[in-house]
Amino acid sequence: MTATATTATPDTGTAPVLEVAGLGVRFATESGTLSAVDGVDLSLAPGEIVGIVGESGCGKSVTAMSLAGLLPRSAKIEGSVRLLGTELVGAKPGVLRAARGQDIAYIFQEPMSSLNPVLTVGRQITEVLQVHEKLSRKEALERAVELLGVVGIPSPRERVKHYPHQLSGGMRQRVMIAMAVACQPRVLVADEPTTALDVTVQAGILDVLRGLRDRFGTSILVITHDLGVIADVADRVVVMYAGRVVERAGVDELFARPQHHYTSGLLSASPTPGRHAGTHRLQEIPGLVPVLSEQPDACTFADRCPAATDRCTTSRPVLEPARVSAPEPAQGRPMGQGGPDGLGREHLVACWHPRGDTPRLTPEDRA
Amino acid sequence: MRSYLLNRAWQSLVTLVLATVVVFLGVRALPGDPALALAGEDRTPEALAAIRERYGLDQPLPLQFWHFVSNAAHGDLGTSVRTGQSVNDMLRTALPVTLELSLLAIAIAVVLGVGAGVVAAVRRGRPAEWVANAFALLGLSVPHFWLGLIAILYLSVATGLFPASGFVPLGEDPVSNLHHVILPALILGTGLSAVIMRQTRSSMLDSLSTDYVRTAEAKGLRPSVVVRRHALRNSLIVVVTIVGLQLGGLISGAVVTEQIFGLPGFGKMTIDAVFQRDYPVIQAVVLVTATAYIVINFAVDLLYSIIDPRVRVTGEAS
Ligand SMILES: Nc1ncnc2c1ncn2[C@@H]1O[C@H](COP(=O)(O)OP(=O)(O)OP(=O)(O)O)[C@@H](O)[C@H]1O
Ligand SMILES: [Mg+2]
Numbered sequence: 001m002t003a004t005a006t007t008a009t010p011d012t013g014t015a016p017v018l019e020v021a022g023l024g025v026r027f028a029t030e031s032g033t034l035s036a037v038d039g040v041d042l043s044l045a046p047g048e049i050v051g052i053v054g055e056s057g058c059g060k061s062v063t064a065m066s067l068a069g070l071l072p073r074s075a076k077i078e079g080s081v082r083l084l085g086t087e088l089v090g091a092k093p094g095v096l097r098a099a100r101g102q103d104i105a106y107i108f109q110e111p112m113s114s115l116n117p118v119l120t121v122g123r124q125i126t127e128v129l130q131v132h133e134k135l136s137r138k139e140a141l142e143r144a145v146e147l148l149g150v151v152g153i154p155s156p157r158e159r160v161k162h163y164p165h166q167l168s169g170g171m172r173q174r175v176m177i178a179m180a181v182a183c184q185p186r187v188l189v190a191d192e193p194t195t196a197l198d199v200t201v202q203a204g205i206l207d208v209l210r211g212l213r214d215r216f217g218t219s220i221l222v223i224t225h226d227l228g229v230i231a232d233v234a235d236r237v238v239v240m241y242a243g244r245v246v247e248r249a250g251v252d253e254l255f256a257r258p259q260h261h262y263t264s265g266l267l268s269a270s271p272t273p274g275r276h277a278g279t280h281r282l283q284e285i286p287g288l289v290p291v292l293s294e295q296p297d298a299c300t301f302a303d304r305c306p307a308a309t310d311r312c313t314t315s316r317p318v319l320e321p322a323r324v325s326a327p328e329p330a331q332g333r334p335m336g337q338g339g340p341d342g343l344g345r346e347h348l349v350a351c352w353h354p355r356g357d358t359p360r361l362t363p364e365d366r367a
Numbered sequence: 368m369r370s371y372l373l374n375r376a377w378q379s380l381v382t383l384v385l386a387t388v389v390v391f392l393g394v395r396a397l398p399g400d401p402a403l404a405l406a407g408e409d410r411t412p413e414a415l416a417a418i419r420e421r422y423g424l425d426q427p428l429p430l431q432f433w434h435f436v437s438n439a440a441h442g443d444l445g446t447s448v449r450t451g452q453s454v455n456d457m458l459r460t461a462l463p464v465t466l467e468l469s470l471l472a473i474a475i476a477v478v479l480g481v482g483a484g485v486v487a488a489v490r491r492g493r494p495a496e497w498v499a500n501a502f503a504l505l506g507l508s509v510p511h512f513w514l515g516l517i518a519i520l521y522l523s524v525a526t527g528l529f530p531a532s533g534f535v536p537l538g539e540d541p542v543s544n545l546h547h548v549i550l551p552a553l554i555l556g557t558g559l560s561a562v563i564m565r566q567t568r569s570s571m572l573d574s575l576s577t578d579y580v581r582t583a584e585a586k587g588l589r590p591s592v593v594v595r596r597h598a599l600r601n602s603l604i605v606v607v608t609i610v611g612l613q614l615g616g617l618i619s620g621a622v623v624t625e626q627i628f629g630l631p632g633f634g635k636m637t638i639d640a641v642f643q644r645d646y647p648v649i650q651a652v653v654l655v656t657a658t659a660y661i662v663i664n665f666a667v668d669l670l671y672s673i674i675d676p677r678v679r680v681t682g683e684a685s
Binding site for chain 1: 576577578579581582583584585586587588589590592596597600601604674675676677
């Protein structure tokens, strides 16, 4: 597309493009404070696809939005978000604006409501190019047509003139992607990019995301509650529960040897890596994600956990390397590669009674 | 779009005919004999009969109606029974006054109302919002005839900043014209602007919390662009509807305002005609008003379809 485009495979040796440390988000609500995210650490290497998975309400979207400061004013954010070396938490509005759309871009869950109904899709793509790349209206329109082609929209020259309501759901999501990647951001955050779409369309969208990573080396954070999507595209997985990261590992490793009881619960009705996405949803674990006003000094999953002991309700487990036998070599797909901070390849779990080498529970076992 | 236009034209025609019938009968149901009102001192039966004959008041109602309609269809709205002046001529001098007053009032209302509404929504919970809200409350709760009287008292009578009454046509002396019209237009516009402000504020608050505004922010657009291009554009859909609904009220508001400021406009013509039982003038006035409503509604619909592409498409499809 442009000169900066690379066709190389993910560049593994370099520093992470995104580093999140100790991220916490609290909301001031009418019924007091609500702690939505607590102490989240994340890193994203160049060209890497990391999945964040967890049940509804566990803080995935809040984490995603907080990266570029997109939360409402009622949100209090702490910790650090470094994007290409620039600190974004507490950054000046100008710094945030320069980063948004240019270095970090978003794809949102609802392609209909996330597009402006009164502007043509062309206009919605060109405006981001005009702001960041200082293109003229005409140049920007040419690029918009190109971009629609890249994300697989047929007859893009006609489509730029269309309004969102004239497109199908899948096409709208492709428009969202075209908009997001217009300025070739280093980091793409896709918050439930396929949830609103049917299965065949989902697969197409995931192909587009993978294609972006392969062609441009874009690092992608995929947020989903669909483990099928994770299995399909992610290199590494971060499992969240009640605002905390409870487990983190390469995708094959996580699917093969889940350490947290929450993760194994999620996996018990899920596909194995390589199987196609979309047909599997989170297995219901009895109970609900708690809504917390304070972050307790305890494991927040203890109420629902089959292995909980007194220790789990009196002391908070921290993320530690899991004690499992040496991982099998990754087959075919690249394993999660981390930066020099060592956050990447390791299998980490926050649990007092990790599952260790216990084999994964299969749906048959549960029946 | 064509069938839509045809449909609208047909509806408009029915509305006009109904309005004509209602006003024709309504005027005749008014208490008081117009012949008596016209006769003055000379109330002999002969004099009254002569008056009735001259103005066709002795003819059967259906025949009178037929004369009125066929003449109106040819663009002749009759002759004033009071002054003997042609109604067409009266409208020619009165309408521009009202048109100018209304357009100026709308312009003021939209600028003030949309502006204050946007500020109140964007600066939510800050002093600017309180100011805008207080302004709206004032504009809504103070009757504008009272505001008009106060304005005349302080700005015209006491200080002489503005003329208290009268009118100079635009073509004659634009500056003096504006000097005469601006105060009544401001008074008329503020009431309307308060309504527009409240509506703009609430629909801006809705738009500002939508997903597409978050998308716009995620693109790194400036706040002013996000507000104007993304939030306001969508809010205007609601605002235009409200303005359209309010324009009917603007016509009656203009009647009162013209009366207070002694502007020789359509409103004054209406009131004079009603008090003097001037049948032809009353009929003409109502016909013009009904037409104005229809034209305004049509204009609002068109504006609507310009702002909202979804409406445009359904318009084409139907
Ligand atoms: N603006 C807000 N004000 C107050 N609370 C909020 C706000 N946004 C989110 N929350 C709360 O934060 C928690 C996490 O929400 P979040 O949207 O991140 O969940 P999620 O993991 O994305 O869930 P889903 O899968 O349903 O999208 C929830 O309890 C939610 O109610
Ligand atoms: Mg979410």
